[in-house]
Amino acid sequence: MSDAASGGSGRASLTRRSLLQGVAAGAGVAAGSGALTGFPTIWAQNIKDITLVHIGGSYAAIKEIGDQAQKDLGFKIEIQAVDPGTQLTRALTQPKSLDINNVDATQLPFLQGKGVLKAIPVKDYKLWDKTVPIFTTGKFPDGREVSNQGYSPIKSCFWEDASAKKLATKPTEFLTMIPTLFNADTLGIRPDLVGGREAVKTWGDLLDPKYKGKAALVDYAPVGVIDVVMALEARGELKYADKGNMTKAEIDKTTSILIDLKKQGHFRAFWSNFDQSVNLMASGEVVIQSMWSPAVTAVRSRGIDCYFVPLNEGYRGWSVGLCPMAHLTGLKNDCAMEYLNWFNSGWQGGFIAKQGYYSPVPETAKKFLTPEEWDYWYEGKPAAVDIMDPYGHLMEKKGAVRDGGSLWEREGRVVVWNTVMDEDRYLTKRWNEFVSA
Amino acid sequence: MKLSPALASWLQVGPLALILIVFFGLPMLVVVAASFFDFDHMAIVPAFILDNYQDIFTDEVTLSLYLSSIKFAVIVWAITLLIGFTVAYFLVFHVQSLLIKIGLFLLCSVPFWTSNIIRMISWIPFLGRNGIFNQVLVGAHIVPHPLEFLLFSDFAVVVAYVHLFTLFMVVPIFNSMARIDTRLIEAAKDAGASRYAILREIVLPLSKSGIALGSIFVVTQVMGDFFVVKVMSGGQSASVVSALSNEIQQLEYPPAAASAVILVIVVVLMVAGILRVVDVRKELAS
Numbered sequence: 174m175s176d177a178a179s180g181g182s183g184r185a186s187l188t189r190r191s192l193l194q195g196v197a198a199g200a201g202v203a204a205g206s207g208a209l210t211g212f213p214t215i216w217a218q219n220i221k222d223i224t225l226v227h228i229g230g231s232y233a234a235i236k237e238i239g240d241q242a243q244k245d246l247g248f249k250i251e252i253q254a255v256d257p258g259t260q261l262t263r264a265l266t267q268p269k270s271l272d273i274n275n276v277d278a279t280q281l282p283f284l285q286g287k288g289v290l291k292a293i294p295v296k297d298y299k300l301w302d303k304t305v306p307i308f309t310t311g312k313f314p315d316g317r318e319v320s321n322q323g324y325s326p327i328k329s330c331f332w333e334d335a336s337a338k339k340l341a342t343k344p345t346e347f348l349t350m351i352p353t354l355f356n357a358d359t360l361g362i363r364p365d366l367v368g369g370r371e372a373v374k375t376w377g378d379l380l381d382p383k384y385k386g387k388a389a390l391v392d393y394a395p396v397g398v399i400d401v402v403m404a405l406e407a408r409g410e411l412k413y414a415d416k417g418n419m420t421k422a423e424i425d426k427t428t429s430i431l432i433d434l435k436k437q438g439h440f441r442a443f444w445s446n447f448d449q450s451v452n453l454m455a456s457g458e459v460v461i462q463s464m465w466s467p468a469v470t471a472v473r474s475r476g477i478d479c480y481f482v483p484l485n486e487g488y489r490g491w492s493v494g495l496c497p498m499a500h501l502t503g504l505k506n507d508c509a510m511e512y513l514n515w516f517n518s519g520w521q522g523g524f525i526a527k528q529g530y531y532s533p534v535p536e537t538a539k540k541f542l543t544p545e546e547w548d549y550w551y552e553g554k555p556a557a558v559d560i561m562d563p564y565g566h567l568m569e570k571k572g573a574v575r576d577g578g579s580l581w582e583r584e585g586r587v588v589v590w591n592t593v594m595d596e597d598r599y600l601t602k603r604w605n606e607f608v609s610a
Numbered sequence: 611m612k613l614s615p616a617l618a619s620w621l622q623v624g625p626l627a628l629i630l631i632v633f634f635g636l637p638m639l640v641v642v643a644a645s646f647f648d649f650d651h652m653a654i655v656p657a658f659i660l661d662n663y664q665d666i667f668t669d670e671v672t673l674s675l676y677l678s679s680i681k682f683a684v685i686v687w688a689i690t691l692l693i694g695f696t697v698a699y700f701l702v703f704h705v706q707s708l709l710i711k712i713g714l715f716l717l718c719s720v721p722f723w724t725s726n727i728i729r730m731i732s733w734i735p736f737l738g739r740n741g742i743f744n745q746v747l748v749g750a751h752i753v754p755h756p757l758e759f760l761l762f763s764d765f766a767v768v769v770a771y772v773h774l775f776t777l778f779m780v781v782p783i784f785n786s787m788a789r790i791d792t793r794l795i796e797a798a799k800d801a802g803a804s805r806y807a808i809l810r811e812i813v814l815p816l817s818k819s820g821i822a823l824g825s826i827f828v829v830t831q832v833m834g835d836f837f838v839v840k841v842m843s844g845g846q847s848a849s850v851v852s853a854l855s856n857e858i859q860q861l862e863y864p865p866a867a868a869s870a871v872i873l874v875i876v877v878v879l880m881v882a883g884i885l886r887v888v889d890v891r892k893e894l895a896s
Contacts, residue, residue: 258859265861386758392845435846442762442844449841457740458761598860605856606671609678609848 212518213246215504215511223248223508228255228263229275231447232467232528233354233493237563238521246515248508264289264498272509274496278329279395281349282593284496285332285340291499292337292347297510300517301348304533308352308492310344313585323399323417323590326352326492337499350494351513352533354525357488357583359576360400361454361464364478375485376400377407379461385439389453389462392443394604395592398424399489400463401431403589407486417592421599428603432610443608447471454479466529470568483577483586490587492533526550527563531580553579638874645867654863662868671853676876679849682764682839683832683880686771690828691821693772694779698820699813702787703795718780721773730770730838737761737769762844770842775831779824786820787813822888826881833877 213220227234231254239252253271255263261283264274268289276284284290295301306312307319311327319325331341332349340349360379364370367384379388379400390397402419405411405427413423434440441459444450451471453459464481472479495516497509522532523541527550532538539547548554553575560569577583594600613621648657666672697718705711721729736742737760744756759765790813798808836852850873857866 258861262861389844440846443846445840445845452734453844456735456738458738601856601860605848605853608845609671609675609853 212515213511215247215507219504220248220508223505224251225249225272225505225509225512226251226253226270227273227275227495227512228253228260228271229493230254230257230260230277232465232530233525234275235524238516238524241520241524242512242515245520246508246511250512268498269500272498272501272505273512274498275353276350276494276496277591278324278326278350278492278494279591279593281324281329281340281496286338288337289499290337290349291497291501292332292335292349293351293497293510293513294335295346295348298348298351299514300534300537303536304352304517305535307355307584308533314581315585317585320490320588320590321417322415322588323490323592325490325590326355328590329492330494350496351516352492352494353516353521354530355490355492355533355584356466356530357490357577357587358463358465359481359484359488361450361462361469361472362480362482363454363457363460364480366457366460370480370482373461373482373484375407376403379404380408380434380439382439384461385437386441387458387460388440389442389444389450389459390440391450391463392445392608394601395594395597396489397443397463398427398600398604399589399592402427403484403486403489405430407484416589418594419596419600421596424596424600424603428607431607435607435610470529470562474562474566474568481576483583487586487588488577488583489589489591490584491591524563527561527568529575531584535580549573549575551580553577553582641867641870644864645871647864647867649862649864662865663872665865666868666872675848675850675853678847679833679851682767682771682849683829685768686775686832687825687828689768689772690776690779691825693776694783694824695817695821697776697780698783698787698817699809701784702790703813715784718777722777726774727837729773730841733766733770733773733842734761737766762842762846764843764847766842767839767847770838771832771835774838775828778827778831779821782823782827783817783820786817790816818888819890822884822890825884829880829884830877833873833880 225248227239227250229252234252234254236252239250242250257277257280260274260276261280263270264276264280264284265287274284274290301309306314308326308330311319311321311325313319319327321328327344328342329340330349330352331343331345332347333339333341333345335347337347337349341347360373360376362370362373364372366387367373378384390400398419399416402411402413402416406413406416410430411423411426413419419427442449442453444453444462447465447468450462450464450468453462454464454468454472455475455477466481469479469481495513497506497513501509517532517534517537519534519537519539519541522534522538526532526538526542526546529550531551535551539551542550543558545557546560549556549560549569556569556571556573559567559571560573562568577586644654645662646658646660648655648659648661701711701714705714734741738744739756739758739761741761743760747753748756794812795808798812803811834851836849836855839847839849840852850869854866854869854873857863857869
């Protein structure tokens with residue numbers, strides 16, 4: 174590949190060679206740039222001495238992605254997967270220990286005004302006009318408005334100005350983050366233990382007495398409570414003005430119902446990590462629960478039927494992105510911007526698609542998926558071939574159909590987003606009371 | 611050159627004192643100081659306020675957390691004491707050969723060759739609804755349906771604690787029992803004492819220091835735990851430290867520091883109580 178590239182246009186390659194010093198780096202860069210369009214774009218002597226530290230949750234901060242970026246861009250990327258608490262603490266108290274903060278949109282309210290993040294001028298991000306409109310205009314491609322309950326993409330994507338002090342909650346010229354993946358979550362069920370995939374149709378089933386002692390929730394208030402609130406609303410027990418931003422009174426009513434349910438033994442467990450959610454489901458301790466899409470996959474890969482069930486009331490959506498840290502300057506800052514532009518150029522989108530996540534720039538991800546994979550993951554069509562995960566393991570057999578259908582059949586039905594409420598502290602306090610009741 | 615006695619003593623206490631000051635005293639001072647700080651959304655503000663303590667003492671959750679932790683501590687202490695005492699008694703007084711004695715003693719420590727987490731997690735598939743134990747019970751028609759209370763319950767928490775901490779009871783009790791002069795027991799036998807009388811009048815009083823030390827290990831570990839409670843109760847029970855760790859996760863350091871200070875005081879009182887019943891220094895010196 175590197176020979177082909179250098180043979181193609183002698184002068185450019187020669188310059189690249191002499192600048193980049195070192196055959197290995199040169200070969201990697203050339204190989205990568207053959208596959209992608211126009212990377213790297215920074216030509217500096219000392220680019221290979223640059224290391225960007227990228228931290229995020231294990232579902233997004235994936236080593237393989239960093240390795241590929243390193244190959245394509247010629248500088249080092251160090252990926253560190255950490256839990257959300259550590260991530261927030263480090264970003265706030267040791268901001269210089271990281272360069273790229275791979276945040277869940279709900280972390281942004283805690284990071285604003287602390288001087289740790291840098292605004293990204295829209296004009297510096299090359300793929301903004303190709304990004305799906307839920308991020309750019311707050312609308313679905315069919316023109317409908319995206320639900321604004323919770324931290325919708327439009328609420329979390331923009332700073333008021335270049336100072337990165339305050340979220341604008343509407344489009345401006347300054348991005349808080351480059352959105353890198355998004356998805357729609359719902360409940361996971363064990364079809365074999367609840368009477369089939371069709372047995373669960375509504376969020377209300379999460380609190381249905383027939384699943385007493387066999388239901389579980391994620392022990393993370395901002396997400397767990399939304400799952401419960403969806404269920405309570407579906408059962409007609411409570412109505413909420415804004416599920417994404419509940420009042421103290423609404424939080425109180427919700428918690429007291431929850432505590433009653435807990436005392437009756439409705440919940441089998443509260444899980445706090447991915448692994449626990451997989452084991453609860455795989456062992457049959459639990460038949461219906463809060464779940465993430467890759468956890469459903471992990472249960473299925475053990476040969477146990479598990480289903481991310483599309484529900485009448487719609488989905489709970491979320492998004493994740495990359496924020497450059499405020500301390501970046503000079504060449505390192507250029508490299509960070511280069512990395513952000515690389516991130517959605519396709520390779521990453523193709524990789525995470527095979528975990529069930531969507532790229533905010535689907536057309537680039539498409540280039541890194543086979544037509545059959547694209548049809549399965551994005552179009553909701555039956556798999557024309559066996560579907561593999563990013564690491565090449567069998568995930569779904571030929572003929573399977575993705576739960577919920579195509580990208581917009583799923584994402585278009587998001588009714589509430591992962592959130593941080595104004596009464597966040599109060600919610601956490603009441604949630605802890607519930608868990609320890 | 612001959613060191614003066616005073617200098618020699620200072621040199622002897624020096625290293626330990628230094629370690630205690632640097633790694634315990636100073637951090638503890640920082641925690642105490644932080645417990646009086648104020649904080650707003652995600653930032654700590656140096657101040658001197660009592661709000662953090664006031665919140666702890668006015669919140670009813672605090673009492674239920676302490677009651678729950680103390681309940682676990684007492685149950686686990688009683689069970690580990692019974693098992694620990696019995697095992698140590700057997701090893702010291704029933705096993706005659708020194709070689710077998712040491713061999714069996716080492717056997718007690720075999721589970722410790724794997725990590726705490728593995729030992730605890732392995733209870734989950736064993737006790738689960740479709741776990742091995744329930745399969746046996748249902749298969750043998752002892753119960754009609756799998757028992758639900760075995761996992762993700764207080765029962766599961768106690769099982770894991772006992773499994774994890776019994777050795778901490780066995781070792782010190784074994785140690786103090788091994789130092790009992792066997793001639794005392796022979797003399798008691800000759801004087802016509804029953805086995806039970808020997809146990810009550812000789813073995814138990816002379817093992818007191820071991821029991822006290824073991825109790826301190828077990829009680830402080832249970833009071834300071836949050837991981838076992840969280841995992842084995844399926845997140846359904848909380849402990850003092852799990853509440854504290856929630857606060858840390860939300861970067862609420864001052865209230866977490868205040869909880870830590872209160873917990874230290876409570877645990878120190880519990881240890882002091884144990885030491886008041888048994889004067890370990892006197893027992894060890896004799």
